[in-house]
Amino acid sequence: xxxxxxxxxxxxxxxxxxxxxxxxxxxxxxxxxxxxxxxxxxxxxxxxxxxxxxxxxxxxxxxxxxxxxxxxxxxxxxxxxxxxxxxxxxxxxxxxxxxxxxxxxxxxxxx
Amino acid sequence: xxxxxxxxxxxxxxxxxxxxxxxxxxxxxxxxxxxxxxxxxxxxxxxxxxxxxxxxxxxxxxxxxxxxxxxxxxxxxxxxxxxxxxxxxxxxxxxxxxxxxxxxxxxxxxxxx
Numbered sequence: 001x002x003x004x005x006x007x008x009x010x011x012x013x014x015x016x017x018x019x020x021x022x023x024x025x026x027x028x029x030x031x032x033x034x035x036x037x038x039x040x041x042x043x044x045x046x047x048x049x050x051x052x053x054x055x056x057x058x059x060x061x062x063x064x065x066x067x068x069x070x071x072x073x074x075x076x077x078x079x080x081x082x083x084x085x086x087x088x089x090x091x092x093x094x095x096x097x098x099x100x101x102x103x104x105x106x107x108x109x110x111x
Numbered sequence: 112x113x114x115x116x117x118x119x120x121x122x123x124x125x126x127x128x129x130x131x132x133x134x135x136x137x138x139x140x141x142x143x144x145x146x147x148x149x150x151x152x153x154x155x156x157x158x159x160x161x162x163x164x165x166x167x168x169x170x171x172x173x174x175x176x177x178x179x180x181x182x183x184x185x186x187x188x189x190x191x192x193x194x195x196x197x198x199x200x201x202x203x204x205x206x207x208x209x210x211x212x213x214x215x216x217x218x219x220x221x222x223x224x
Contacts, residue, residue, distance in 0.1 A: 088154070104153060
């Protein structure tokens with residue numbers, strides 16, 4: 001059974017701080033990794049994707065991938081109250097056209 | 112472009128009734144997916160399709176059926192609704208297989224009582 005694990009939170013950080021969200025996955029053959037943001041009552045929207053080991057930066061967001069440790073993280077710099085949402089980690093299942101999603105980490109950014 | 116649209120937004124069904132959730136996309140993506148999301152849970156794959164005429168089961172297909180006669184449309188059919196099917200249903204599209212990201216519709220909130 002392929003799994004993606006995330007801490008459900010909530011993760012509470014003050015405005016302006018760095019929020020660090022983590023995800024581990026079980027399928028060693030996974031090749032693509034995605035972070036989605038989901039506001040309450042809304043659909044998931046793509047924040048970042050990463051395919052290669054290392055860091056990938058996009059504005060205030062940095063995705064980090066370590067395939068040897070089966071670990072992917074999302075850093076949000078200068079966190080804003082508008083970043084308060086649930087962040088879903090998704091990983092492709094090797095040799096399929098399917099993603100498996102974690103249950104999400106709820107982030108709260110307080111002023 | 113509308114992207115991915117879903118209808119209806121909300122629906123209340125009685126136990127044993129049937130309904131079809133509609134999903135339409137104008138992104139010309141071959142791959143389409145149906146997920147359900149229960150409170151506090153991640154997304155569970157119900158069915159997916161890699162092109163017109165081709166569908167396959169996901170993790171939780173029981174109680175559902177799909178068809179894909181066109182690239183644009185991927186309806187999800189619920190037969191004999193049960194309270195366990197109370198959930199939020201999301202349709203998603205993907206440009207191609209493997210590594211591409213998925214784009215989600217706004218969802219349908221279904222309650223079965």
